[in-house]
Amino acid sequence: MNWKPDFSSEIPLYVQIKEFIKTKITLGEWSVGTKIPSQRALAALYNVNRSTVVTALHDLIAEGLLEGNTKGGTRVVNNSWNLLAAAPPPDWSSYVQAGTYYPNQPVIQNINRAEFQQGIVRLGTGELSEDLLPSEQMKSIFAGSSMNAFSLGYEEPKGNLYLRKQLADYLQGRGVSASPSNILIVSGSLQALQLISMGLLPRGSSILVEKPSYLYSVHVFQSNNIKLVGLPMDEQGVQTNLISRYKEGYHASLLYTIPTFHNPTGALMSEARRQELMRICTNEGLPIIEDDVYNELWFDTPPPLPLKARDPHALVLYLGSFSKTLSPGLRIGWVVAPEPVIDRLADIKMQSDYGSSSISQWAAAEWLQRGLYQEHLVSLRDQLKRRRDLTVQLLTTYFTGMAAWHVPAGGFYIWVEITVEIKMQVLFERALKAGILLNPGTIYHRQTGNYLRISYAYAKPDELEWGMAQLAALMKQLAGT
Template sequence: MTDQEWKIDRYSGIPLHKQIEDFIKRKIIHGEWTVGTKLPSQRALAARFQVNRSTVVEAMGELYAQGLVEGKTGGGTKVCNNTWSLLSAYASLDWNSYVKKGSYHPNFSIIQKINREEFNEEIIRLGTGELSKDLLPVSKMESVIKKMSFSKVALGYEEPKGNIILRQTVSKHLERYDIQASPSNILIVSGALQALQLVSFGLLKKGSIVLAESPSYLHSIKFFQSGGTQVIGVPMDKDGVKTSLLRQYKQQLSTDLLYTIPSFHNPTGITMSEARRKELQKLCREEQLPMIEDDVYRDLWLDDPPPPPLKSKDKEGNILYVGSLSKTASPGLRVGWIIGPEPVIERLADIKMQTDYGTSALSQSIAAEWLSEGYYDEHLKVIRSALKRRREKALQLLQTYFGGSAHWTIPAGGFYIWITFPKEIRVHELFEKALKRNVLINPGNIYDPAASSCIRFSYAYSSMQDLEKGIKVLAEIMEELGGSR
């Protein structure tokens, strides 16, 4: 809620409290903080401006006196007026009522908090599902871009399904996984998340039921619920989702879709065994259960390649297959794809056109180069060896600090380790206490409401030193909370 640019000027001769008062007045006067806007707490303001709390108290006192803000007991301080509305006698709009009105559910407040805190430079991020900045192919990407010839296409709008050269490239790329898809069966999306959103808008109606692994990344996103779809979790074991249970769920509930991440699952790191894949495929055929196969981590295997994608055996067109460059090259490109039967792809493409008129054409051109010119495989090698080292280090650290108390999955690839702490540990407490010590974790209950003693740990993002520091902080907090080893 604060303007990141503005700083107190300690040499201006204007008293600090006056500078703060004026800053807040400007926000109110320009309509940036409208009537009803809740101000940050005095503590937060003091930290923001790097002043004593008494300075903030003084500034606020002035604003109260001028009738610009009001404080309700317990409810914090709110803007209650602005000079123009005082002058014009027209009350200002209460946008806050609009903000509450929209049909779209807000993100979990904890995810909103994570989204914000992630850009705090001092934070150690133990759950972030991204490659470390050191592993982003900056110089390779730069050379791709600087070598590219700028066709005019890259600046204009693209076809509804996406740049044809990229779709041809993806089609060819998929052959390595034994997936046959022609360019007309491929829709380019702005990351895998958008593919899921399009499915939610385009193929599911209010009251639909989607099954997913429990825990699952899918539980952490809200637009299925916003559209009136229910997401129901099906338990997993070390070989993936339990197909016997899945069949019961399907038979007892009128299920529309299964969402699965068979390889290097988010958030557990589990890879579905070949036998389980066969069972799942058989089940889906017999039960007429269509599937979304989210396979964005496939190429991040660290020991051996995972079994072939479910999609490679899908002759009936039951599976929508999702891939992306975000996990292996650059999340900033925002390029992914979804593969499926033509009527489905055309429907999704139409919705995408309504949504954003297509993905950045520039990103698409770069992605095509990246996939076709060997950069993809070259960079994968770099990532794999780095992730391997990181995984070893993380597993060692967990053993050292949590060996006697917690237990965890051992992933064969991807980014994630699913850690289960003793029951005494409540993950929301752990989250808050860790955040106070500048360590950010992803609580398990984002991915499964019942997983209140688990976290998703990622060894991909933070530096080795920070991983160690962060884990040490967690261990200390655990001791405090009584869940020590």
């Protein structure tokens, strides 16, 4: 209300006042129902005749924005753009529906919104709890001096060379041979999948994925008109005996797999199954996307070597990330692939975001170069194992007779099969109303509607205990037992 009309302007004073009030309404500062100051008060405030204010208010009443009477004063009754514009505003809903990128499933949209509500216990969230993130060590990295000063400018198309050199050395420990030239830095493994879908696959092609799979919960491939074909799994991973038949039947272009601590099932592909998978895909000439973001989160013994470590024919596109181990906020992942593939993906990445954050890349390289990352992993594995054991104990205590599960050897997830008759959509809604956020199995495949993905990585131990007990009570109510 510090605004004053411009007495030197050629625009009449009543018009200036009218436009100012209109702006207050359209910006939401004076919302519908707001009682505006009296004519006398406005005239004194703007140092104009009362008749000038009356004229301005009459125009706004005529436009349907204000309503006035002698007893109740003048109030805002409408803020519609249709009343303010000379021509009708654009129909943004039609623009939204015309976009080619698929929207999230409604349940995922609900989950994304609910994750940021206060007081929600998130039993399915696939990220590390705040108290598991190395915030203090990260502060010390930025506060301390380093011979490798970071840049505030853009990085080269493939990413920061310092980081790529550190990654090449680090991946040797996983048995993966890589040089900086065949590593691309991406903003998390999800961006890697998006680049692959845009840069390597023709529209209308098919890819084989595990059933269920994390890939069903995102639309990076479907939005490029690429079909996902589900391959059944068992305790050892994808059933390799079906690959040849499915490849031929669906003319599949590649296979996507999470062989180590699978999302959402937590399954660990055995050594024998990995060898068989590589043998079949080599014979079929079927490229593989290996998503290995959970590789370092083992509890008792390291997992078998990645598929990429047994890849003399450059069949595997290898994806990794720091999001599940160090910091989801860094948004740093990588792709290891033949140089022509990396060059192609790097070109597309430059067209989409002109490179991942240079500061994040520098920080990730410092974690590797100083040996801090390996130290952090030792502590993180211990903490996650404790949470897994607690969650298994809670399942045994509260869910025996209502659910079945396997104990994972690492990663974030327990894939819980609900064995009593319950409408899962009702369970999701009731749980959310009670302050518990779930990840139902339908997110990961339509045929796994009687499953829940339970994560022990995000909720704190006391939240896990409360949330699992409340969830069990809800299930008993819905099952009528």
